[in-house]
Amino acid sequence: MLASPLHLDIRAGAIDDLPRLLQDRYISTTGSVLVAVGPSTGREIWARIEGALPGAAVHGVHEASLKAATELQAALGERGYDAVVAIGGGKTLDVAKYAATRAGIPMIAVATNLAHDGLCSPVASLDHPHGKGSFGVAMPLAVIVDLDYVRAAPAPLVSAGVGDVISNLSAIEDWLLAGRQRGEPVDGLALAFARLAAESVIDRTDSVHDEAFLVVLAEALVLSGMAMSVAGTSRPCSGACHEVLHAVDQLFPGRASHGELAGLGAAYATHLRGQPERFAQIVTCLTRHGLPCLPGEAGLSEEELVTAVLAAPQTRPDRYTVLEHLGLDEERTRASVTAFVAAVAEVRAAG
Ligand SMILES: [Zn+2]
Known part of the structure; x- marks a missing residue:
């Protein structure tokens, strides 16, 4: 059997359909998701969709490290979230893939750049005290690439x-x-x-x-x-x-x-x-x-x-x-x- 995302949407403005995707695919009917955002565009996108996701909470991701992933995993444990939505570049997605896999909940990837093939891969690359490691993780349940944000990236x-x-x-x-x-x-x-x-x-x-x-x-x-x-x-x-x-x-x-x-x-x-x-x-x-x-x-x-x-x-x-x-x-x-x-x-x- 083939593990693949349930949903793939690549186009300008794709992010606006996130609330409907969570509903229609029964990923989260109540909208109780934790949104992990990177330091730059992640926050901006969150501000754009926040009003449509009243049940969601936000969590900042500042580095692609095992420490950041462990913090996100702990935040996921604080409430019974249905899923984690990661908005940002490769670092944010890798942190969220790792945390979601360890917490046993689905992850939605919203990619804001196309710098490498990690946006939909079963591998997370994270820094740890002894260097950088590649960790096996579950694939994202859905992948959204909003070309408006990709175009705005350097x-x-x-x-x-x-x-x-x-x-x-x-x-x-x-x-x-x-x-x-x-x-x-x-x-x-x-x-x-x-x-x-x-x-x-x-x-x-x-x-x-x-x-x-x-x-x-x-x-x-x-x-x-x-x-x-x-x-x-x-x-x-x-x-x-x-x-x-x-x-x-x-x-x-x-x-x-x-x-x-x-x-x-x-x-x-x-x-x-x-x-x-x-x-x-x-x-x-x-x-x-x-x-x-x-x-x-x-x-x-x-x-x-x-x-x-x-x-x-x-x-x-x-x-x-x-x-x-x-x-x-x-x-x-x-x-x-x-x-x-x-x-x-x-x-x-x-x-
Ligand atoms: Zn590569």
Whole structure:
């Protein structure tokens, strides 16, 4: 059986239907929900719908941490809420997914940006005292993407989602490699969702400034979440690309966002794999959306990228990707980064 949201609504003004959704789908007939809001647009949206939800209470989420999730879970226990509605970006949604799962109540995701594929995934990424962890959680019961708010978000925040979606193409190759080399089971339906999500975005020439593009990007991010749900693991959307990104996050925190590093990691891994056409397609897409391809564009020196690539396999010790397959030493990793940088320049010069 397939775990999927009951309801998906991606359009301008979608938030106004939230009270009716809670009623019609019997999620909360009394409107007794706890609304978790992020620090910026979450509050603004809450002010817009507050009057239509007299039974609701509001709870502020300020960081994507285990501590914030535990506080939200405690707030959920104070009253018999029917559901938690999370309004905001990835951080607010991750905190609410974790708290709702632990409290055993449904969660409605109202996404205000499209920076990564966490809006509808069975994984929450949260900071804890020893670093950052990925936690398995229940999928949101309903997902609302209000394009009015997505459009109002800073463009780079939204474009970053493109990097996360197209990294699926690299993650898929790693999964198939693990299937061939290690006999790891590969789920065909998860592959289909993950691949279609990436292919639907990669060659489009419109951008986050166009509504039609935002709809496809939002749908692609939801499909990526579904791929992970089907697979029961983040495998279809996370391979060497994400190992490199986790290593950068650990060693050089704050340099670039999740989606930006996922795209760069996918470009590097695809070059390492020796797929020149796919590599050119990825570089062209990332460049078109103003996303980083070269280490310098992500705030990293070439030597820092070498350090991150060498550390990458340890971030997911159980995951077999092109990095573990090739097992490059320091010298060959440095050579691979130099060749990658030259190849990016070559694709751009040709384009
Ligand atoms: Zn990702």
